Amino acid sequence: MLVYLARRLLAAIPVLLGVTVVVFLMIHIMPGDPAQMVAGFDAPREQIEKIRVELGLDQPLIVQYAKYMSKLLKGDLGRSLHTRRPVIRDLVDRFPATFELTLVSIFIAIVFGIPIGVLSAVKRYSLADHAAMTTALFGLSMPIFWIGIMLMFVFSLHLGLLPVSGRGGAFYTLSGLRHLVLPSVTLSLAPLAMIARLTRSSVLEVLKLDYVTVARSKGLKESIILVRHVLRNALIPVVTFVGLEFGALLGGAVVTESIFAWPGVGRFLLTSIEGRDYPAIQGTILMIAVIFVFVNIIVDFLYGVLDPRIRLKS
């Protein structure tokens, strides 16, 4: 098994390298002259040139890339043009907020999504099933920003039940929780819908299989069959999905954070883009992509663990 993991990690390296290349190239494909951006638009020519040399922008691309990679490996992501602090610090500061939001959202999506999916599968074609799946379809098709604004409108502005924006402290405080509710619910809706649908179809698939009939004929209670045999196998694709969805969640967090003024990495990215803060943009994208790649590896690995067939094949 360790071999499997090692192999996956090795395969990830070229991907990670590719990621750094893409991120690096980003800055140079952008319209506008980076040196000018840094110096300011009305800066005199000599100053722009000076900054250009300072930032090493006059060197051939390969050299620049090499410099970039060497800094990267030392953990230096550059300095934010905006906050003037090392990008790493900015990211590390904001990471917990995003992490909290993402985690809570996934949690909600799983806790509600799986049971709904299972129930729908068990009561196939019933009213509950149709209702649940239709609602799921709604959830999938909903623009995140819209539902976020709508929820904000209903619960904060209209009913005044929950705070409008911002983060109120750690999640275990009352204030923290109150601030968490709207953003995390908003973020969780799409994954919830997908998880419900996926669980449903997966459970349906498993229910058809032979060993379920065997278990039934053994006289086991339906509920035990469900939990012990069916769920364990049906949940495999769901687990994979959750891992993959994580990336989409990070993306969705960008939007949610900006709506609710949640002080996380996503919002940082957006403000950096608006402010043309290249180092910050690069650093953030890089971090998110790297996290995503690692999550994928972990999910792949878990998949191999949970489903012996995959493990043995490779």
Add this chain to the structure above:
Amino acid sequence: MVLIGLSLGAPWISPHEPWETNLDRTLERPSSEFFFGTDELGRCVFSRILYGGRLSIWVGVVSVLIGLLIGGTFGVIAGYFGGKTESLIMRTVDVFLAFPSILLAIVIAAMLGPGLVNVILAVGIRNIPSFARIMYGKVLSVKKSDYVVAARSVGASDFWIISRSVLPNVFSTLLVFSTLQIASSILLGGVLNFIGLGVQAPMAEWGKMVSDGRSWLATAPHISTFPGLAILFVAMGFNLIGDGLRDSLDPRFS
């Protein structure tokens, strides 16, 4: 269900409203003679939704076409010819897929600058790796099938084999996937515009309209509500079509 999808997905076919979007007459006033009310500049929200519909749906369709044609071709090439080409193409695809969808689109849109065309390009580029992957997988499985082997043994040219045997079988998967991708592309286009990376004022686009309406949320919520609902229903329409197609085309469906 598919019918519902079709009718919901076509509100844009009826732009019978004249070009009322420049009516600086009245300011924010909820539904009366204006079906959806007016926005902060007195424009009729309903008309803007209709016009915006053309844009949003256009974004969805064209970006999927981009993904389909470019990504699909790469995927087919990679799957069919194998070897070094395959590794090269699929590795590149992997790199791009290492970025979460939304992020990739945001980055590309930021790079390209504002404007509708760039939004289409950004979402299109996001679609390319997805289509490449799907086509690759499908081609791989079809490659092993009997008709391809038979054609090969007869000595048919590659092009012939691809167009005659591979493509028709891939078609159904492609159709389903494309429809669903249109839905997500429309949503993505909406997000990009919402953030401000796309269409500029005074053009009407659903995502942008939702964003514009944010300032008036407390007093005039209808400005944001309706465009969002429009996105919801159109996306849902395409999702329904895609689902319906998938269910009917799936041979396993008992």
